[in-house]
Amino acid sequence: MILGEMNIADEYHLQWHDYMVLFRGKKWTEAFTNKVLKQSYRPRPSPVVLAVNNSKHTEIRTAIIEIIANAKQRVIVAHAYFSDDKVIDAVKKAAARGVRVEIILPKVPDTHLYANMATINRLLDAESGKAPRVFLYPHMSHAKVIMTDGRIVAIGSANLTPRSMLTSKEITLFVHGDATSPFITKLREQLEADIAVSEEVLQPFKLGLPAKIKAIVGKYVW
Numbered sequence: 001m002i003l004g005e006m007n008i009a010d011e012y013h014l015q016w017h018d019y020m021v022l023f024r025g026k027k028w029t030e031a032f033t034n035k036v037l038k039q040s041y042r043p044r045p046s047p048v049v050l051a052v053n054n055s056k057h058t059e060i061r062t063a064i065i066e067i068i069a070n071a072k073q074r075v076i077v078a079h080a081y082f083s084d085d086k087v088i089d090a091v092k093k094a095a096a097r098g099v100r101v102e103i104i105l106p107k108v109p110d111t112h113l114y115a116n117m118a119t120i121n122r123l124l125d126a127e128s129g130k131a132p133r134v135f136l137y138p139h140m141s142h143a144k145v146i147m148t149d150g151r152i153v154a155i156g157s158a159n160l161t162p163r164s165m166l167t168s169k170e171i172t173l174f175v176h177g178d179a180t181s182p183f184i185t186k187l188r189e190q191l192e193a194d195i196a197v198s199e200e201v202l203q204p205f206k207l208g209l210p211a212k213i214k215a216i217v218g219k220y221v222w
Helices: 010-014 026-038 060-067 086-097 113-124 162-166 182-196 208-219
Strands: 003-004 021-024 048-053 074-079 098-106 133-137 144-148 153-156 171-177 200-201
Touching: 003 074, 003 153, 003 200, 010 182, 026 048, 048 060, 048 074, 048 144, 048 162, 060 086, 060 162, 060 171, 074 086, 074 182, 086 113, 098 113, 098 182, 113 133, 113 208, 133 182, 153 182, 162 208
Parallel strands: 074 098, 098 133
Antiparallel strands: 003 021, 048 171, 074 144, 133 200, 144 153, 153 171
16 A cells, blocks of 8 residues: 555656555555545554545644644644644644644645635734744645654655545544554655755745735635
């Protein structure tokens, strides 16, 4: 079973930065099929949870907000498109209570540019004085990854946008592990490498009226 955020097009594997997960084993392929087609539960005990959004359920955003709300030490969010109000509020609250929060967004996304910029301005405007740190990845990154406390990972197809969180059919894998597990270690090292090559945003963007209109349209269209 291979899942993640890459679409089947040349730019995704030749030009863009992206993440995918490979599972080997019959129980995982059966769990995926049962969850997506039959809405049955995952195998127990299991370190992974498959969450889906479809016409009957919108469980991905609920789970994302829960892991962020329960984070004690660190939250890393690497996403291509970020404009969902509830997730924005969740990461701001995490930073306000002293959690180390790092957001990685593409410097020049293929779409959603102004919506991302408006989100960055909201993230940097922290009444508590403790704002998330925001980094711009130098190339197009199509990532959809969240890691909390080096032990829980959310990775899948869902964008952090209202449409993706509420109406699009999406799937996100939630992995529970520990800081020394190979999967968690490799992913954390890659996310930290992404931060190392990125440029930190230190000041809010100055957005004129046309840019603000584009931000609103982009937020709800993509």
